[in-house]
Amino acid sequence: MSDFTSNFWSIYVTALTIVGIIACLLLLWITARKKVVATSDNTTGHVWDEDLTEMNNPMPRWWMWLFVITIVFGFGYLAAYPGLGKFTGKLGWTQKGEYDAEMAKAKTELEPLYARFASMKPEDVARDPQAMAIGDRLFMNNCAQCHGSDARGSKGFPNLADGDWLHGGSPEKIRETLTLGRIGNMPPMAAAVGTPEDVRNLAHYVLSLSGSPHDSLRASLGKPKFMACAACHGMDGKGNQALGAPNLTDDIWLHGWGEAAITAMINNGKVNQMPAQAEKLTEAQIGVLAAYVWGLSNKPTAAK
Numbered sequence: 001m002s003d004f005t006s007n008f009w010s011i012y013v014t015a016l017t018i019v020g021i022i023a024c025l026l027l028l029w030i031t032a033r034k035k036v037v038a039t040s041d042n043t044t045g046h047v048w049d050e051d052l053t054e055m056n057n058p059m060p061r062w063w064m065w066l067f068v069i070t071i072v073f074g075f076g077y078l079a080a081y082p083g084l085g086k087f088t089g090k091l092g093w094t095q096k097g098e099y100d101a102e103m104a105k106a107k108t109e110l111e112p113l114y115a116r117f118a119s120m121k122p123e124d125v126a127r128d129p130q131a132m133a134i135g136d137r138l139f140m141n142n143c144a145q146c147h148g149s150d151a152r153g154s155k156g157f158p159n160l161a162d163g164d165w166l167h168g169g170s171p172e173k174i175r176e177t178l179t180l181g182r183i184g185n186m187p188p189m190a191a192a193v194g195t196p197e198d199v200r201n202l203a204h205y206v207l208s209l210s211g212s213p214h215d216s217l218r219a220s221l222g223k224p225k226f227m228a229c230a231a232c233h234g235m236d237g238k239g240n241q242a243l244g245a246p247n248l249t250d251d252i253w254l255h256g257w258g259e260a261a262i263t264a265m266i267n268n269g270k271v272n273q274m275p276a277q278a279e280k281l282t283e284a285q286i287g288v289l290a291a292y293v294w295g296l297s298n299k300p301t302a303a304k
């Protein structure tokens with residue numbers, strides 16, 4: 001209601017509500033006033049179709065009173081709670097106020113819990129069933145839409161449950177990833193590689209690094225061209241976590257494998273972004289999530 005710039009709708013809604021209730025009262029009063037004279041056999045005396053008569057069975061008094069009580073309740077409710085246009089009600093209740101109060105209550109309840117997790121080593125948090133239950137819920141609400149409910153990712157969204165990391169898999173690195181977000185940026189490289197044929201040969205060399213099916217003649221022709229890639233992916237193709245450049249030798253493909261996928265990668269490059277969570281989640285929540293993600297690929301040894 002507060003979104004409207006003029007009072008018109010407020011007055012309109014108020015009038016409609018009050019007229020509605022008064023109409024109910026009026027209806028009740030008019031129908032109650034109409035006395036039906038009953039004949040000796042308790043029928044109204046009306047006869048249709050030769051022998052169809054109407055019993056005179058008025059609604060019981062207590063039933064009528066229920067209607068009256070409902071109407072009185074309606075007025076009481078409208079006086080106490082928001083309902084009449086802009087009028088906020090005598091109790092000052094608001095949806096937002098109730099939400100804020102519930103959130104504040106949950107926060108005070110959870111604070112000691114989060115404080116305990118914050119004082120623990122991430123490896124120990126990953127072993128704590130209560131922390132992991134919280135981590136699981138946080139993951140489902142904030143991460144699963146991109147990384148999948150099993151955290152195994154999909155094309156373009158990394159699998160978080162394997163031991164392969166673009167940006168580093170220590171609890172500290174994962175925490176950094178969550179807090180600040182990450183941008184994986186591979187520039188289009190075709191110009192640095194040469195002709196389309198060179199790009200194809202290089203793609204076969206890249207496939208050969210992980211022992212994927214490839215054409216070995218093309219691979220050997222493409223090998224020298226890998227110089228253009230070594231700055232980021234390393235001479236041996238094992239990648240560089242500081243740059244977010246993936247390991248090309250492990251047969252794990254974020255953007256698909258095969259000649260076509262790799263040729264496209266070389267020609268077009270890729271900008272891939274993990275959104276920063278610092279605005280959305282508290283530091284304590286990020287800490288629990290980082291331990292949760294770490295625990296997905298580092299099965300904690302002795303469970304408590």
Ligand code: HEC
Nearest residue numbers: 142143146158165166167168177182183184244272273274
């Ligand atoms: C909008 C989609 C999206 C959401 C939501 C999202 N991520 Fe990501 N995440 C990505 C993408 C894309 C990457 C890969 C970035 C890159 O290519 O460098 C990534 C990367 C990561 C990495 C780094 C993986 C590695 O190999 O180093 C971690 C860890 C991670 N996400 C965890 C999370 C967690 C935990 C959440 C929930 C708080 C989350 N992500 C929410 C899209 C998302």
Ligand code: HEC
Nearest residue numbers: 184185186189228229232244245252253254255256265272
């Ligand atoms: C400036 C650094 C940089 C250079 C140079 C570079 N890359 Fe990349 N490359 C990246 C990054 C970063 C990614 C990951 C993109 C992402 O986060 O999704 C990547 C991803 C890839 C992938 C996808 C891997 C997968 O798992 O799907 C392939 C294939 C690849 N690069 C091949 C090459 C080849 C071949 C060259 C040389 C022509 C090259 N790159 C040059 C940074 C680089």
